[in-house]
Amino acid sequence: MSEVNVVGVSACPAGLAHTPMAAKALELAGKKLGYNVKIEQQGMMGPVHAITQEEADQADFVLIASDQKITDMERFKGKKVIRVNINTCIQAPEAVLKKCVSAVMN
Amino acid sequence: MKFIKKNVLLNVDVKDKDSLLKYVSDQAQKISLTDDPDSLLQSFQEREKEYSTGLQDGFAIPHAKSDAVKKVGIIYVRLSNPIKWKTYDNKPVTDVFALMVPPENAGNAHLKMLANLSTALLEDGFKVDLRQKSNEEEIAKFISKEIGANEL
Numbered sequence: 001m002s003e004v005n006v007v008g009v010s011a012c013p014a015g016l017a018h019t020p021m022a023a024k025a026l027e028l029a030g031k032k033l034g035y036n037v038k039i040e041q042q043g044m045m046g047p048v049h050a051i052t053q054e055e056a057d058q059a060d061f062v063l064i065a066s067d068q069k070i071t072d073m074e075r076f077k078g079k080k081v082i083r084v085n086i087n088t089c090i091q092a093p094e095a096v097l098k099k100c101v102s103a104v105m106n
Numbered sequence: 107m108k109f110i111k112k113n114v115l116l117n118v119d120v121k122d123k124d125s126l127l128k129y130v131s132d133q134a135q136k137i138s139l140t141d142d143p144d145s146l147l148q149s150f151q152e153r154e155k156e157y158s159t160g161l162q163d164g165f166a167i168p169h170a171k172s173d174a175v176k177k178v179g180i181i182y183v184r185l186s187n188p189i190k191w192k193t194y195d196n197k198p199v200t201d202v203f204a205l206m207v208p209p210e211n212a213g214n215a216h217l218k219m220l221a222n223l224s225t226a227l228l229e230d231g232f233k234v235d236l237r238q239k240s241n242e243e244e245i246a247k248f249i250s251k252e253i254g255a256n257e258l
Contacts (some may be wrong), residue, residue: 009249013156014171016205020221025228044171046216087157090228091194 004101007051008063009070012020012086015043017033022065023049023073025076027104029093051075061104063096065089080104107178107216109255111242112137116181123199124193126170127151130181130204138176139206144208145174160193165227169205178216179206179222182249201236203227224254 012018023039041048056075064083072100082100089096119173120126131147149172156157190197205220205246226232239245
């Protein structure tokens with residue numbers, strides 16, 4: 001399989017703890033699996049590690065780790081967007097990525 | 107934000123999550139993070155109702171974003187007896203980091219420390235090192251360093 005590029009956004013109700021945790025958990029899992037994963041955090045600090053339009057364009061799919069409203073979704077127009085519960089992303093980030101990749105790329 | 111030994115509470119004995127949150131809210135008043143512990147407690151409880159803040163390996167991160175919070179703060183509680191809490195691995199909780207923030211103007215530098223702490227809890231090394239430390243001073247220093255609290 002060629003290179004896998006994943007972008008995404010994490011967000012939680014308070015925007016304090018679970019938002020950065022999910023982003024880091026997914027990025028670490030991506031490293032382990034050999035995927036390029038970048039997750040923007042939409043928390044109390046405003047966007048952290050924002051996904052650029054160019055990064056969005058290169059992505060194979062978009063992973064939204066949240067059940068919240070996400071801002072600037074226009075960046076991802078035309079991309080496959082997968083929403084996953086933020087707690088699932090913290091708890092089992094590798095399984096989440098693998099499942100998304102096999103759903104999108106096969 | 108300072109994280110010093112009065113933010114560290116060891117050998118705390120509570121019977122359940124509600125009494126723990128009440129204990130934390132009262133302690134927050136003692137160290138001037140709030141003047142209104144009842145309203146702070148309510149905010150912790152409301153957040154737990156949305157979704158449990160239990161993590162895994164015995165850790166939980168209850169948090170309150172509330173007008174009752176005067177400034178960003180963290181209280182670490184180590185329990186002498188595990189309490190029931192909905193967690194990812196279904197294990198009871200022994201170590202609690204209570205995070206408190208005012209709803210506005212919390213300051214990004216302070217929020218970054220809370221983010222640093224939360225992501226540190228994804229690392230086994232952090233949890234192991236923390237549990238090896240057994241006095242308040244030592245724990246406060248370790249956590250401050252880990253989250254960048256001495257940079258301010």
